[in-house]
Each structure stands twice: as C-alpha cells, then as structure tokens.
Amino acid sequence: MLQAVELAAVRGERVVFAGLGFGCAPGEALLLTGPNGAGKSTLLRLLAGLVPPAEGRLLWDGADALADRPAHAARLRYLAHADALKPGLTLAENLGFWAALWGGSVAEALAAVGLEELAPLPARMLSAGQKRRAALARLALAPVPLWLLDEPSVGLDAASIGRFGALLAAHRARGGMVLAATHVDLPLPGARELRLDAASPGVGA
Numbered sequence: 001m002l003q004a005v006e007l008a009a010v011r012g013e014r015v016v017f018a019g020l021g022f023g024c025a026p027g028e029a030l031l032l033t034g035p036n037g038a039g040k041s042t043l044l045r046l047l048a049g050l051v052p053p054a055e056g057r058l059l060w061d062g063a064d065a066l067a068d069r070p071a072h073a074a075r076l077r078y079l080a081h082a083d084a085l086k087p088g089l090t091l092a093e094n095l096g097f098w099a100a101l102w103g104g105s106v107a108e109a110l111a112a113v114g115l116e117e118l119a120p121l122p123a124r125m126l127s128a129g130q131k132r133r134a135a136l137a138r139l140a141l142a143p144v145p146l147w148l149l150d151e152p153s154v155g156l157d158a159a160s161i162g163r164f165g166a167l168l169a170a171h172r173a174r175g176g177m178v179l180a181a182t183h184v185d186l187p188l189p190g191a192r193e194l195r196l197d198a199a200s201p202g203v204g205a
C-alpha cells in the first residue's frame with residue numbers, strides 16, 4: 001500500500017502542489033490529471049524517489065518509503081516522457097540492458113508489445129510509437145509492485161493500446177499498483193482520478 005501524506009513539491013521558486021494526500025492499494029490504479037504545468041510529472045518523479053518532497057511523507061506499508069532509496073527503487077518502474085533507448089543499440093540489446101538488471105525474458109517482453117520482429121533493428125530506426133512500445137516492454141520484463149507512468153499511451157495505435165491494456169490488467173491482477181499521468185483515456189477500468197490544479201487537496205488517503 002502506497003500512501004502520500006500532506007505532500008508538497010517545489011520546482012524553482014514555485015510551490016507546484018501542497019497538502020496532497022492519497023492512497024493506492026494493491027490492484028488499484030490512480031489517474032493523475034490536470035492542466036499542463038499542474039505538477040503531474042513532478043509528482044511521479046517524487047513518488048519515484050527522484051526529487052525530494054518539500055513537505056510531507058510517502059509511506060509504503062506504513063513505513064517511510066524514501067528512508068531506503070535502493071529498496072524503494074527496486075519496488076517500482078518509472079516510465080518518463082523520454083523513451084530512454086540507446087539509438088545505436090538494437091531493440092533487443094536495449095531491452096537486454098534492463099533484463100540484466102531486473103531479470104525477465106527479452107523475447108517475452110518484446111512479444112508483449114508486439115515488437116518481436118523488430119528485435120534486431122537499431123533503436124534509432126524505430127517510429128515514435130514503436131519507441132514508446134519499446135519503453136513499455138520494460139514493464140513486461142519482471143514484476144514489481146508499483147508502476148509510475150508519465151503519459152504512457154502517447155503515440156500508440158489501437159492494437160498497441162489493446163496490448164498495453166492487457167499488460168496493465170495482468171499487473172493489477174497480481175496486486176500491482178499503477179499511477180499514470182495522462183491527458184487521454186487509458187485502459188485502466190475502475191481507476192480513480194487524482195486531479196492536480198492550482199488548489200489541489202488530493203483524494204481520500
């Protein structure tokens with residue numbers, strides 16, 4: 001169970017959000033919505049342990065989630081806007097880098113996003129949507145409880161959205177949690193919405 005208590009974030013000189021509280025239980029999904037600049041990406045980076053909260057606490061099963069950063073990093077996958085592919089390496093080599101760290105099968109992960117036939121291609125030759133699918137393939141490598149996704153469906157065609165929906169459903173069925181920033185619908189049935197705006201009190205903690 002992930003719980004945010006009175007979280008605040010400051011970027012530059014500006015308070016991006018404050019007093020933010022919410023919870024996410026195993027199997028649940030939370031959609032982070034709100035206008036450009038509302039702080040969705042900032043919140044995801046904070047939850048990933050990449051930027052410290054200016055105030056408040058992040059709890060994992062009731063204990064301070066950020067007290068042990070390596071333990072927190074090991075329980076999550078964070079997909080940012082950028083696809084984090086090395087352009088000169090093949091798709092299989094790119095995935096292989098992460099598989100060496102996390103475990104899992106490169107072939108199965110590529111199959112989960114329908115990219116198995118492009119495995120030998122240098123990443124620089126992939127289309128924008130194919131690059132996004134390659135990033136999503138990282139989610140399919142090895143199970144961890146918490147997925148933090150920043151606009152994960154940008155550039156995906158209908159078939160890819162379908163495969164992504166299956167990945168999300170399997171993750172939630174085994175008790176995984178999803179927090180996703182988005183401006184569009186995502187295949188996350190029953191997801192709750194956490195809307196960020198100028199005065200965002202958050203949703204039920």
Ligand SMILES: Nc1ncnc2c1ncn2[C@@H]1O[C@H](COP(=O)(O)OP(=O)(O)OP(=O)(O)O)[C@@H](O)[C@H]1O
Nearest residue numbers: 011012016034035036037038039040041042043181
């Ligand atoms: N590195 C930074 N330094 C200073 N300010 C930043 C930095 N990154 C983001 N900000 C500011 O923090 C605020 C929140 O940005 P953030 O990227 O979290 O918004 P967002 O809700 O994800 O927006 P979008 O819908 O456009 O992706 C914005 O006002 C932005 O200008």
